Amino acid sequence: MYDFTGLIQGINKWLHSILPAVAADVVGWILIAAAFLGLFAILGLVLVLAERKIAAFFQLRLGPNRIGPWGIFQTVADAIKLLLKEPVGTNRADSFLYNLAPYFVIIAALMSMSVLPFAKGLHAYDIDIGVFFVIAMSSLGVMGILLGGWASNNKYALLGAMRSGAQMISYELSVGLSILTIVLLSGSLRMSDIVASQSDYWFIFKGHIPAWIAFMIFIIAGTAETNRTPFDLTEAESELGAGFHTEYSGLKFAFFFLSEFVNMFIIAAMGAILFFGGWMPLHIGGWDGFNHVMDFIPPIFWFFGKVSFLIFLIMWFRWTFPRLRIDQLLTLEWKYLLPMNLANILLMAFIVLMGWHL
């Protein structure tokens, strides 16, 4: 049920039947790219609105409520405003790198989105090192931030960028190791395999306590990776004004802004895929009736439901916690998360060795 493999293959066959092979491939790629760009734009608009609304409710405000019913077109209006804005930049900036930086960030975000499985068969690229690919891409995004901060020729931006460099290098480790803990369970780096091996139980249940610890580390490190409070040191508006994007405006600022939200989506999606079974419905052994009902809900809803939950959690962090200081941030990583992570991997390996996870 709800298998997209047939549909996708059908479209592919149909394209091949009416076009020569090369052209059909190209058209196929363009369609996929358009779909992803569309998703990207929609995600940006929806997530920014959600963030503002959720923040408002946490803070006992109403949030955007002027444009459209309940302000739902607010972000559309914002996007139009950002598009039409005059790009104001600094004179003394290294203009090539300065202009390049936002694209780094946004392309990295787009690329890592390409390997996410949204439902069965709904994949852009089911690469066999999918998890690895996401980690690699997310480190590329940092390059953009570093470049942007450096090329802006602004001390605040530079401070923000340098903080971001230190932060990313450390937290990449935690994200990687906590993902590895789960990869131990699945035995594969391919996203579809990881999801498929959770068809009976999600890894968070299968992996017992180590999976929970890995999840906690993952969500902390993931928040840090996306530069959100309590780890928003790169922006830190009370210290650095706007951090690395101080000198950016208009569309280029929008790219940074958008990629932050898309990165949050990617982290939440990775969390959902690795720990909560991706698009797999919730199954409880022995409760056949219940499982059937769960199967009835389309996988795409499962996927986006889980992702929304994790995004909400990350937003909840943001609207509750104060920000850490840079050295505390590194202490947290190197003294707490990393040793815990390593011990956790050993524990997980032991569990897998004993076959307790099945």
Next chain:
Amino acid sequence: MSYFGDIGKGIKTLLSGMKVTGKYFLNARKEIITQQYPENRDTLEMFERFRGEVVMPHDENNEHRCTGCQACEIACPNGSIEIVWDRKVDEETGKKKKYIVNHIYHLSMCTMCNLCIVACPTDAIKMAKKFENAVFDRTALTKVLNKPGSKLMDGVEE
């Protein structure tokens, strides 16, 4: 051992913080205190002592209580009030008497300190509750408080 204790305690404080914000999130509907200003114009009532701008009440015969004594002008710390006065002969007594021509009030300079109101011996001026004082041209902020053709109420001077 305190290493693990610290982690546990730290996580507990973080969770209790999240509980507070979470509680507000769930009860946001009840707790929201935002007033939606331009929409609630009809119901928005300022407190009776609210100091919005200086006005001079007139009664139905277009009469006010200002004698032109200039006490308010002297009391004002920043020269927001200018009194233009003249003398005219009173028919009954035959004496020359001061009367007000224009009570000019510069809202743009006024700090709403209320000193003029307190200083006025005849309670001719008072503070109004109006607070939407924005205009497109600042000359509109210079007002003449006594209405054209208005005159002094009888019996104020006694």
Next chain:
Amino acid sequence: MKTEELIINPQGKTEEYFINMGPQHPATHGVLRLLLTLDGEIVRKVDADLGYIHRSIEKMTEFDTYRQIVHLTDRMDYLSAHMNNEAVCLAVEKGLQIEVSDRVKVIRTIMTELTRLSSHQLWWGVIGMDTGALTTFMYAFRDREMINDIFEETCGARLTMNYFVPGGLMWDIHPNFQKRVKDFIKHFKTKLPEYDTLLSDNVIFRKRTEGIGILSKEDAISFGVTGPGARASGVRCDLRKKHPYSAYDRVEFKEILGTKGDTFERYRVRILEMWESMHIIEQLIDNIPEGEILEKTKAVIKLPKGEFYQRVETARGEFGANIISDGKKSPYRMKFRSPGFSNLSVIDHLAKGWKVADLVAIMATFDFVIPDIDR
């Protein structure tokens, strides 16, 4: 910048550099400009550059009558408007040698304590914001709104009150005043513990503030630091206790003293002061004695020749109003001692060696109001 242009230090030492914090910077809460000398992230020197909001209030007083001077002080430390007004009123009353009635004294005390509460609430919201927790700001403003409503109902304004006048009060309190204050106290007593859960106990906030920017007792005295900042270092400087004015001699309250003098201690002192303020108000609110609201004064107040000084405890520290009179209707010279100015002088001493983020936290605990520093 091209590679050749980069300054390469042959010894591999780091270079110090300047960075401008302000006059438009979110953490300076106004138009304060700090010239930081940084080494990486570490603060080496802080130079404060003032004057961006200087309005020469002291000079203006020389042309104003004593009644008019009071409303200027609203605009200095606008979060302690009532306290500033009180200082001037008390100084003028000293010169006139009049004693206001008990009713006025009690109402003044309640008002100043409410001001202290509202100022501390705003400060709490802002320190959260400075350390990155934006939600605290909204919660603080929700509670502060109730105090503002109380002020608006009785005084007619929310920020620049001008309610105290030499010789008493501008009006009597509003009939709803007592009820509203009691409602507020009841409400705030349930909310203040939430402040603790959100920030005071939070492990991140603790780590950000504990042991940072330690001010010793001796330094606090020699820099002339007053208010919660000094009390956190153990300096007994609460004027309400030491030189009681208005009705402070008839209420029972604790002077909150700290020992460590670090950023968290300054934070804690302010939180505890909120409890004490509520305690003071509770003692007074039901026993406001009857009496005259305004003592009779001449239409134009003229002080005798001489010097009259009165200091009060504002939310930020010791505020003093010194009038030098030559017998005319305006003072010959008037000097205000603002707490923020002396408190600012200690920032360089405290922030040295700490990071930029710590500087922001240290500044937040002194709760600067820039118009108060610049006047």
